[in-house]
Amino acid sequence: MRIAIVNDMGMAVEVLRRTIANIPDYDVAWVAYDGVEAVTKCAIDTPDLILMDVLMPNMDGVEATKHIMNQSPCAIMMVTASVNRYAGKVFEAMDYGAIDAINTPIEGSTGLLKKISTIAKLIGKSSRPKIANTPNNLPLLMAIGASTGGPQALARIISQFPSNFPAAIVIVQHLDAQFTPSFAAWLNEQTPLSVQIANPGSKLETGKIFLAGKNQHLVLRLNFTLDYVQEPLACSYHPSIDVFFKSAVQNWTGKGVGVLLTGMGRDGAQGLKMMRDAGWHTVAQDRRTCVVYGMPKAAAELNAAVEILPVEAIASACMKSLSAW
Incomplete structure (x- = not known):
């Protein structure tokens, strides 16, 4: 794997x-x-991964990430003196497409090596042979994001799933936490699968649907359990679909399907693009069946969806993809 370094x-x-x-x-x-030099060099010679500093003269790492992801996209990891101190800028860079972030190592860093190795796997550049079986007998994963018009679209999709559905499902619906218990109960009536609100530590299981249930971001941890985080605070929605999708790409080592449904804005589009780039099967709802053609439109513009489908066709397409694995 060819890695570029951007640091002043x-x-x-x-x-x-x-x-x-x-x-x-x-x-x-x-x-x-500096960022200007990075943008120029990347356009001429795009590497597999860039280790990008945050604060630099002429053009900082956030702006450089924005330009690179628009002009000559590749994997970018932010490397800065303090991720916590510059969290705002780190999350802004992630909004533009950066995959991860880490503190600048003083000497050789096992943490940095581990993150580089993970990214290498995601982009198919791992130097180690691939293992046929997923670790810990992981189930297949289906991640769904929805906003305006989402409840009816979700009900239509999950109602078509059989009781022996071969994947775990995680749903991030833009909805205030006070309404999620009744929403979960209503969804539970629409499907033979078990619907429950995700709690910190919930472990994904085949045939179970986990619903984001707090006014915080739902994330998938490295140990394959669900959790909630406050950051990034600048997101328009809490929970954010992008935050969950990106955490799934970074931490899930099994097979996955990502689905982005009707909704206003762009939340989920970048995360869906990351999923597609990492080898997930990705689906966006089509214009005709969306209540608001915002998020799926943004995904289509990024070429994030393998398939763009009417809501009534999404369930069968996902089951077909999952059965192929």
Whole structure:
């Protein structure tokens, strides 16, 4: 895998160089010392991964990420002196398409090596042979995001699923937490599957539907359990579909299907694009059957959906994709 380094601090560049040198089959593609240089070099020679500093002269890492993802997209990880201190900028970069973030290592960092290895798997550049069976006998995963008009669309989809549905399902519907218990109960009446509100520590199981149930972001952890986080605060919606989709791409090592349904705005579109790029089967609802053709339209513009389908055809398409695995 070819990795580029973008950082205005010479010492940080050297630490990152040495870290990359410790990974078999990985090489430094090039080094840039500010965002302007990075955008120019990336357009000429797009690497597999960029380790992008946040604060730099001339053009910072956030703006550079925005330009690169528009012009010559590739995997980008933000590497900064303090992820917590610059959280706002880190999350802004993630909104533009950055995959992950980590503190700049002082010396060789096992944390950085682990994150690079994870990204390598996501983009198909792992130097290790692929394992045929998913770890821990993971179920298949179906992730669904919806907003305005979502309840009826969701009911129509999950009502078509059989009791032996071969995947775990996670739904992020834009809805205030006070309404989620009654919404979960209503959805439970629409399907033979079990619908429950996701709690911190909930572990995904085949045939169960987990519903985001707090005014916080639902995320999937590395141990394959569900949790809630406050950040990023700048999101228009809490829970955010993009936040869950991105966490699923970063942490789920099994097979997955992503679905983006009717809704206003763009939430979920970037996350769906990340899913497609990582090898997930992705579906967006079509214009005709959407109450509001906002989020699926944004996904279509990003070429994030493998299939664009009317709501009545989504269930069968997803079952077909899942059965193929």
